[in-house]
Every structure is written in C-alpha cells, then in structure tokens.
Amino acid sequence: MHPGPVSSSPGWDGLTTPDGHDLLGRIAALRAAGDAPDLVNQRLRKDGADPELLAAALTVAGLRDRAAPKFGANAPDMLFTQAGLEQASRAHVAELHAARFASCKAVADLGCGLGAESLAFLRAGKRVRAVELDPLTARFAEHNLAVEARGLAAAGGSPEFDVLVGDATVVGAGDADAVFLDPARRTAGHRDTRRLASSDDYSPTLDFAFRAARSAVAGGVKLGPGLDRELIPSDAEAQWVSVDGQVVEMGLWFGEAARAGVGRSATLVSHDDGPLAAPTVHELRAATDAPDAEARELGEYLFEPDGAVIRARLIGLLAKELGAGMLREGIAYLTADRPAHTPFAQAFRVIEELPAREKDLKRALAARGIGRLEIKKRGVDVDPAALRTRMRLKGPHSATLILSRSANRHVALLAERC
Numbered sequence: 517m518h519p520g521p522v523s524s525s526p527g528w529d530g531l532t533t534p535d536g537h538d539l540l541g542r543i544a545a546l547r548a549a550g551d552a553p554d555l556v557n558q559r560l561r562k563d564g565a566d567p568e569l570l571a572a573a574l575t576v577a578g579l580r581d582r583a584a585p586k587f588g589a590n591a592p593d594m595l596f597t598q599a600g601l602e603q604a605s606r607a608h609v610a611e612l613h614a615a616r617f618a619s620c621k622a623v624a625d626l627g628c629g630l631g632a633e634s635l636a637f638l639r640a641g642k643r644v645r646a647v648e649l650d651p652l653t654a655r656f657a658e659h660n661l662a663v664e665a666r667g668l669a670a671a672g673g674s675p676e677f678d679v680l681v682g683d684a685t686v687v688g689a690g691d692a693d694a695v696f697l698d699p700a701r702r703t704a705g706h707r708d709t710r711r712l713a714s715s716d717d718y719s720p721t722l723d724f725a726f727r728a729a730r731s732a733v734a735g736g737v738k739l740g741p742g743l744d745r746e747l748i749p750s751d752a753e754a755q756w757v758s759v760d761g762q763v764v765e766m767g768l769w770f771g772e773a774a775r776a777g778v779g780r781s782a783t784l785v786s787h788d789d790g791p792l793a794a795p796t797v798h799e800l801r802a803a804t805d806a807p808d809a810e811a812r813e814l815g816e817y818l819f820e821p822d823g824a825v826i827r828a829r830l831i832g833l834l835a836k837e838l839g840a841g842m843l844r845e846g847i848a849y850l851t852a853d854r855p856a857h858t859p860f861a862q863a864f865r866v867i868e869e870l871p872a873r874e875k876d877l878k879r880a881l882a883a884r885g886i887g888r889l890e891i892k893k894r895g896v897d898v899d900p901a902a903l904r905t906r907m908r909l910k911g912p913h914s915a916t917l918i919l920s921r922s923a924n925r926h927v928a929l930l931a932e933r934c
Contacts, residue, residue, distance in 0.1 A: 527568030531576060531595055532655045539565060539573045544592065547577065585791035586632070593663045595656040600630040605698075605738070608785055608795045609757055609764065610636035616773040617642065617694040617734050624689035626697045626728060627720065631657035633696055633738075634677065635664050642694070644677040647687045649719075654681045684728075685720050694773070695732040697725045699739070722747065726768075734773035741766045741827055755781040756824040763823040779803050782824035784859055798859040800825060806832035812841030812851065814869070814922050818931060819850040819861040820892065834860050844921045847895040855934055863934035864916060872919075872926040878907050884930075885911030893919040896926060 530536045539560070546556045553574060560570055579601055583591040586606045605613070614636040617623055623637045628646035630653060637644045638661065646661065648654035658679040665675040680687050689695045699718040718725075722737075726749055729735025741756055741763040748754050753774035755767045769775075781801040787793055809832050819840060821831050826848045835841060838861070840852035855863065870880045881889065887909045891900035896919050918929040 527566070527570070527572035528597075528652055530566070530569045531572055532659055535566075536569060536573065539569060540576065543573055543577045553578070587635075590635075590660075590663055590667070594630075594660045596630060597653065597656065600653055600656065604630050604632040605765070606759060606785075607632070607636065608787075609759065611639070612757070612783065612785075612797070613696065613736060613738070613767065614640040614642070616736055616769055617696075619772050620692075620694035620732075620734050622692040623694040623696055624692035624732075626684035626687075626689065626695060627699060628657050628679070629653060629698065631660045631679075633698070634661055637696075638664050638668060638675045638677060641673070643692075645690050645692050646677060646679045647682060647684045648679065649681070649683055651681050654679055683720075685724050689728065689732065693733040695728050695735045697728060697735075697737050699725050699737070726752075726770075729768070729770040733771055735770040736773050737768045737770075739766050739768065741823075753778050753781065754828070755783055756827040757783045757785065758822050758824040759785045760787055761822065763827060766827070775801075777803055780805060780828045780830060782822065782828040782830055782860070784822055784824060786859070796859075800828070800830050800833060800860055802830055802833055805829035808832045808845070809835035809841050809850070811843070811845045811923075814843065814866065814927070814929075815840075815851040815853040816866055817852050817855055817934070818843070818864045818866055818918060818929065819852070819856075819858070820864070820894075821848055821850065821861045822859075825860050834858070844895065844923065847920055849894055849918070849920055857934075864918065864929075864931040865934055866918075867915070867930045867932060870917075870928045870930050872928045874903075874906070877928055881907055881909060881917075882911070884915075885913045886915050887911040888914035890914075890916040891919065892916065895921045 542560065543556055546559065557574060576595060579596040579598065580591050583596055583601055586604055587594060588607050610632045613633055622643040622645065624645040625634045626647050628634050628648050631646060634644045634646045646657055648657055661677050661679065665677065668675045699720055725737045729737050743766055752768040752770050756763060757765050778801045781799055784798045786796045788796055806829060819838060821834055825831060825834055831848055835850050838850060838852055838856045838858060840850040843849040843851045871877050889904055889909055891904055893900060898919055916931045916933060918931055920927055
C-alpha cells in the first residue's frame with residue numbers, strides 16, 4: 517500500500533489565504549516583541565482569531581524556528597508541516613543535488629514535498645516542474661517557491677516554476693531534461709509518520725524511480741542510507757552523504773548526473789562555523805567498493821571512519837591513505853602507529869589497554885579518577901549508557917573508552933581524541 521493524499525487538520529488549509537498570512541505576521545510580530553507562545557495564543561484568541569487557524573499558525577511559527585538550519589534566511593517566511601520539515605533535505609545538501617544537473621535547463625522534482633530540492637534548482641537557474649501528491653503539501657511548496665522566486669527576481673533573476681498536484685507516475689516529467697525523485701519512505705501524514713519497513717512500499721516505487729531517472733539526460737534518486745545494497749543499480753553512481761557526522765541519505769545518480777569512473781562516493785558536509793554558515797565539503801570516491809585493509813596488531817592510534825565511508829565500503833581506501841590496518845576483520849576501526857589528520861575519520865590516541873572484564877574495568881577507571889566517560893563500541897554487545905551507569909564513575913578526569921575486538925579477544929581501550 518502506497519501513501520496517498522491525506523486530509524489536513526482543521527485550520528491548516530487557511531494558512532495559504534490572506535487571513536492566514538496576516539495571522540502568521542501578527543504572531544511573528546508578537547514573538548519578536550518578546551511574548552511567549554501561550555501569551556500570543558491568549559492575545560489573538562481575545563482579538564477574535566479563528567481557534568483552528570490560530571492553532572495551525574502557532575504550530576507553523578514553531579516549525580519556522582526549527583527550519584532555520586535546513587532552509588536558512590527564508591525560513592521565517594515559509595510554510596511547513598512537521599513531517600515535511602523532518603523529511604526535507606538540508607539546503608546545503610539540496611545544493612549538492614542541484615549541482616549534478618549543471619548541464620540541464622529544466623528539472624522535474626517528482627515528489628517535491630515542501631520544495632527543498634526545487635528551491636535549490638531555482639537558485640541554480642533551472643526551470644522547475646514540481647509534482648506533489650498531497651494537496652496541502654503542494655500548496656505549501658508553491659508558497660515556498662514563490663518566496664524564493666521573489667528574492668531571485670529582485671536580484672535580477674528570471675525564476676520559472678510550476679507546482680502540480682498529482683501522482684508523479686501519472687503527471688510525469690513533462691519536457692524537463694532532468695529528473696529528481698525522493699520516493700516517500702514513510703507513512704502518509706503531516707505529523708507522527710513512521711518509516712516503511714519494505715522498499716516495496718515506497719511511493720513511487722523504486723522501479724518507477726529508476727526508470728524515470730534513466731529516461732532523462734540526467735537523473736537522481738534520493739533514498740535512505742540503509743537501503744539494501746543489492747537494490748543499487750549497476751549503472752548508477754551511489755553516493756552516501758553525512759552532515760556533521762550523521763549519515764543522512766544515499767543518492768543514486770544516472771546519465772550526466774553520474775560522474776565518469778565513480779561508482780561509490782562518500783561525501784562529508786561539515787558546518788564548522790555553525791549550521792547557517794557555508795559548509796566544508798570533503799569527498800572520498802572510487803570506481804567500486806574498496807577491499808578492506810588487512811587486520812593488524814593494535815597501534816598507538818585508532819581511527820573511526822565516518823558513517824558515509826563505512827556505508828560506501830571505502831574503508832580500505834581510507835586505510836591506504838592513513839597507512840593503517842583493520843583492528844579486526846569485519847570491524848570498522850582502523851589502527852596505525854602514527855597520527856594522521858583526515859576529515860573522513862575521528863582519530864584517537866590509545867593511552868592504555870584496560871581489563872575487558874567489567875568488574876576489573878570498573879576498578880581500573882576508579883583508580884584513574886575518571887568521572888566523565890565517552891563510550892564507543894563496535895563488534896561487542898554492550899549498551900554504553902547502561903555500562904556507564906554500572907561503572908559508578910567518580911573523579912575529576914574525563915576520557916574515551918573504546919570497546920571492540922582485536923584478533924580473537926575483547927579489548928577495552930582508554931583513549932583521548934586527537
């Protein structure tokens with residue numbers, strides 16, 4: 517069963533009307549003056565605001581605050597649903613998507629949601645054909661694109677876009693020479709949705725998404741990072757993207773959107789100067805999965821690859837760059853005798869190896885006066901939060917404890933971040 521259009525909660529349909537725009541403006545003004553949400557609610561109810569419209573507008577006002585890291589300066593003027601905001605691409609990631617279509621003039625965003633990608637396509641100078649199955653979400657997307665278009669027009673641009681309500685499999689890409697799809701991977705709704713367990717239930721289906729992407733000059737499909745690798749088409753470039761250490765998506769790229777000789781890539785987006793600042797982007801790429809490095813004895817340094825590197829199966833390539841080996845076959849920790857700086861892994865200096873047996877470990881941590889402990893683990897069945905509680909830590913020092921396996925034994929490594 518595929519998610520379809522859902523009925524909106526009372527009041528939400530009015531947010532795109534003049535009354536809704538006026539109410540959102542009054543809420544913003546009161547909040548800017550320092551009024552708390554409860555007081556804003558009381559004042560506007562007293563002034564005769566429709567209760568259902570007011571409830572929806574107050575929800576959107578709160579979502580606008582949360583949207584700033586994803587949508588930037590335009591967030592205070594945009595419309596959001598809870599589910600739409602949670603599922604939307606971050607602006608900097610959407611811009612990476614848009615860059616894939618540099619050779620194209622028009623992009624069909626089939627399943628545009630609130631319009632995150634369509635906004636990036638507009639900013640890149642593309643004509644946009646946005647298609648959305650849910651009517652309320654489509655109206656919000658049209659509003660959001662209009663906000664962006666006004667800014668671009670004021671700067672001398674000539675933005676062109678259409679937002680069409682309908683099933684992407686029926687409406688199609690029109691005359692667009694590029695196609696982007698973000699199949700729905702959660703149940704239908706505007707809030708409290710849940711993840712679909714099977715890729716067979718995606719809407720539109722993966723088969724349709726792949727056909728549509730292949731039929732264009734350039735095509736892209738955004739999917740979850742945990743997609744079964746057996747479903748990755750052999751003619752696509754598979755790109756895993758992490759933002760500030762969190763793997764957020766896998767993109768599959770076809771035609772001119774795919775890069776020659778690149779079958780696997782891990783792209784790291786880092787906001788070192790804050791979520792609204794321009795990010796730093798690093799990428800590791802290869803033609804195919806990289807063979808893992810050989811396992812070796814524990815060295816003085818340990819490296820934990822970024823999740824995108826692990827998902828892309830490029831650990832062996834990273835190991836070669838670091839002059840490192842695997843701590844143990846099948847476990848994504850690398851070890852080396854020398855320090856190395858890389859954006860693709862967190863680096864730790866191993867201070868000493870502690871007893872792995874819990875009773876002895878507790879005694880060793882107490883003897884070292886460790887009161888604050890970060891626990892990392894791979895290849896062992898341990899709940900870090902529960903273990904930390906059982907350790908009953910006391911003392912002025914802090915450290916990192918790495919629990920894993922080396923050769924055929926469990927190891928507990930006391931370490932410090934490099």
